[in-house]
Amino acid sequence: MIAVTLNQESAVPIYRQIAEQIEAAISGGRVQDQERLPTTRALATELGINRLTVSRAYAELSRRGLIASRVGSGTWVTPSGIASAGNGAARSGAPRWPSLFARTPERAVTSGIASSVWPQDSDDAISFAWVFPDPDLFPVEALRRAVTRVLRKDGGRVLGYGPPAGHPPLRRMIARDLQDRGVSVGEEEIIITSGSQQGIDLVARALLDPGDRVLVEDPTYVGAVQVFQSYGAELEGIPMDEEGAIVELAAAAAARPRTKLIYVMPNFQNPTSRTMSLKRREALVSLAASEGLAILEDDFGGSLRYEGIDLPPLKALDPSGSVIYLSTFGKKLFPGLRIGWLAAPGPLAQRLIRLKAIADYSTSLLLQAAAHEFCAGGDLDRHLAKVVPLYRERRDAMMTHMREHFPAEASWTCPDGGLVVWVTLPGGVSAEDVAMRAEDRSVLVGRGDLFHLGHRRRENLRLSFSQEPPKRIAQGIRILGEVIKERIEARPSTRHGSENPLPLI
Numbered sequence: 220m221i222a223v224t225l226n227q228e229s230a231v232p233i234y235r236q237i238a239e240q241i242e243a244a245i246s247g248g249r250v251q252d253q254e255r256l257p258t259t260r261a262l263a264t265e266l267g268i269n270r271l272t273v274s275r276a277y278a279e280l281s282r283r284g285l286i287a288s289r290v291g292s293g294t295w296v297t298p299s300g301i302a303s304a305g306n307g308a309a310r311s312g313a314p315r316w317p318s319l320f321a322r323t324p325e326r327a328v329t330s331g332i333a334s335s336v337w338p339q340d341s342d343d344a345i346s347f348a349w350v351f352p353d354p355d356l357f358p359v360e361a362l363r364r365a366v367t368r369v370l371r372k373d374g375g376r377v378l379g380y381g382p383p384a385g386h387p388p389l390r391r392m393i394a395r396d397l398q399d400r401g402v403s404v405g406e407e408e409i410i411i412t413s414g415s416q417q418g419i420d421l422v423a424r425a426l427l428d429p430g431d432r433v434l435v436e437d438p439t440y441v442g443a444v445q446v447f448q449s450y451g452a453e454l455e456g457i458p459m460d461e462e463g464a465i466v467e468l469a470a471a472a473a474a475r476p477r478t479k480l481i482y483v484m485p486n487f488q489n490p491t492s493r494t495m496s497l498k499r500r501e502a503l504v505s506l507a508a509s510e511g512l513a514i515l516e517d518d519f520g521g522s523l524r525y526e527g528i529d530l531p532p533l534k535a536l537d538p539s540g541s542v543i544y545l546s547t548f549g550k551k552l553f554p555g556l557r558i559g560w561l562a563a564p565g566p567l568a569q570r571l572i573r574l575k576a577i578a579d580y581s582t583s584l585l586l587q588a589a590a591h592e593f594c595a596g597g598d599l600d601r602h603l604a605k606v607v608p609l610y611r612e613r614r615d616a617m618m619t620h621m622r623e624h625f626p627a628e629a630s631w632t633c634p635d636g637g638l639v640v641w642v643t644l645p646g647g648v649s650a651e652d653v654a655m656r657a658e659d660r661s662v663l664v665g666r667g668d669l670f671h672l673g674h675r676r677r678e679n680l681r682l683s684f685s686q687e688p689p690k691r692i693a694q695g696i697r698i699l700g701e702v703i704k705e706r707i708e709a710r711p712s713t714r715h716g717s718e719n720p721l722p723l724i
Contacts, residue, residue, distance in 0.1 A: 221250060221257070225266055232655035233268060237276035245285055245296055256286060256294045269661050271344060323429065323451050345695035347682040348663040350489060350638050351554055356609065358602045362553065365592040366585070373588065381584035383576035385411025385560070389591040393560050401535035402544065408568045410575060413582045415519055415547035415559035419446045421578065422480070422515050422543055422561070425570050427452045432478040436464045438670035438679070440489050440517070443482055456672045457481075463488065463495030466502040473510045481507060481514045485533060486521040487637025490670045490681040494635055497530050508539040513567075515543050520550040522603055524636035525611040540564040548590060550638065551603060556586050610638065616689035617682065617696060624700030626707060631682075638685040641667070644678045647710040648703060651677065657702045662695045 223240050225233060244250045256262075259277060263270040277294060280286045288294040369377055384390065390409040397404050412418040419442070427433070429451025435443065437456025447454055455472045457464040464483055472478060483503065485495040495503075507514045516533040534542040547559035563571055575581070593599060617640055618633055625631075628645035644650060650666045657664055667679025682699075684692060 223262070223266060225268070232652070233659050234272045234275040234279065234655065237262075237266075237273060238279045241276070241280060242283070242285060250296055254296050256296070258293065269344070269659055271661065271663075272659050275658070323449065344658075344661045344663050345691050345698075346663045346686045347684070347695060347699075348665045349686050350550075350665075350681075350683045351685060352550060352552070352606070352638075353686055356606050357553060358598060361598040361602070362589065362593055365596065365598065366589045369585065369588045369592050377585045377588045379584065381581040381587060383581050384572045385409065385582065386584060386587035386591060388595075389587050390560075392591060392594060393562075397532075397534070397544070397562055400529075401531050402562065404534070404544075404562045408562055408565060410561045410563065410568060410571050411582050411587055412559040412561060412575065413579060414549060414554075414557040415517065415545055416442055416446075417575075417578065418545045418547075418559045418561045419443050419482075419515070419517070421571050421574050422513075422545075422563075423447055423450050423452070424574050425567060426479055426513060430477060431480075432472070432475060434469055434472055434478065434481045435672070436483055436488060437672050438490055438667065438676075439482070439672075440484065441670060443517070444672070447480075447482070452480075453477075454672055457483075459488075459491060459493060461493060463493050463499050464503065466499055466506055469503075470506060473506055473512060478510070479512060481512055482517065483514065483533070484517045484519065485530070486518055487523065487634055487639075489519070489637070490639055490665065490667065490679075491641040492632045492634035492637050492639050493641075494527075494530070500530065500533055501536055504533055504536045504539075504541065507541040508537075512541065513543060514541055515545060518544065518546045520637045521546070522551045523607060523610060523638065525607065525614060525634075527635045534562060543567065551606075552590075552593075552599065556590060558582060558586060558590050610685060613684040613687070613689060613692060614640070616692045617684045620693045620696035621700070624697050626700070626704055628707070629703060638683050639665075640682045640684065642680040642682060644680065644703060645707055646678070648706045649677050650680055653680065653699075653702055653706055656706070657699050660698050660702065662698050662702075664699065 221241055221244050223237055225236055227233075229236065231239075241250070241256070256277075257265070259270045259273040263273045266273075277286060277288065281288060284297060286294055287297050387406070389411060390406045393409050394404050394406045410421075412421065423446050427447065427450040431452050433447045433452045433454050434457055435447075435454055436459055438459075439456070444454060457466075457469045457472075459465065463485065469481070473481070481503070483495070485500060487494060503514065506512075514533060514537075518532060521529070521532075532544060534544040543564075544562040545559065548556050549559065561568075561571060614634065621631060621640075621642075626645060629642060631640050631642040634640065644653065650668055654664050654666045665681035665683070667681055668677045670679075670681065687695065
């Protein structure tokens, strides 16, 4: 058994203390190759901490190649770590996989963002980290009935391959919906994708060569950053304020050579929850047209509005044909359907359809047909009428308890829609530190620095209210407020009481 001693007063997060002590035991020979480690639950119980903290420590050791885990078999020390694993590969004749990896996606794959954004799961933790709709609110029975009707009506035809562009009735329905919102678009310009993530990937594949430039809001959606980087693109951030991306600050970057694409989320932006003003929307479309650039408009959550009026999509303000519109059923309905769509100008639409055929030929025809049946029968409208008030109640609960429990030095957005709140911590308080210590108390949050290009900033948290009912939101915000206040007390200061700057890491 490995002896682990924790120092609750240390500035070193608990999970790092565990990982460092296990690593020292391995390197010091106190733990042998193939020796089994305690389960996360057993070690957490022994240390009197949350199992998520032990899971994070084990994940760090696994990343370094010191331990390995397998479901049903436990966790054990690897044979002499990474070096021995490499020798074993050579003896067996297996390829040395790292030497075969493609270099183009290296920055996206090795950035370490994904594992940080996707926290360890736990039944008892209060999660403000997941920006997914609450599965307890899913209209499962309505979807089951839609699937049954489709199978009864179309039989085996919906169990085969569909056209790469998508199920025609679904494409027509989406085109009509966009036309009702002022977008001039035809069915032939709609491409059904396997979620909005594939939509981003297809646009990047169609437009970007290594060294091309993409302008993105800063902060922005991590998944888009990773896609653009995987194609070798150079990214430049557009600063934001309460009205969204500051278009005037993007003009110089837009005029630089090899700038091709602007990626924005005008409605309830992820992670800030801000909505781009009409004036900024018009200015951004005008900028793209004047520089000959494309705009990828990601409208992932536009249906989740709690108050105010809907603003026109960028594509409705676009006479030049610069805007590619992207949306999904993921946030407003079922993420697991993996159905998104692109509305693209004609020449680009044809290229995207060909690339879609190369990628996976087509999105599940059965699920597309079921989604069409579900929406055409009015089930989507009924679902939104039910969940929008519930999500508004959760947002209001988060606002109420943040005002009660957060220190006066903290500030946050109050979104008109969407699923997240963007918190700015008091100066000198590290988001990473707050996130780790909150996790030790079974509250999961999103670290804001992970959404900034270069991860330079450290003072923000992204909190999602979609996963938890109001009572658990109240409990989680109370705990988080206590953690923030503790970190305010612990931050360094000079003899005059001013804050010392935190080192950049």
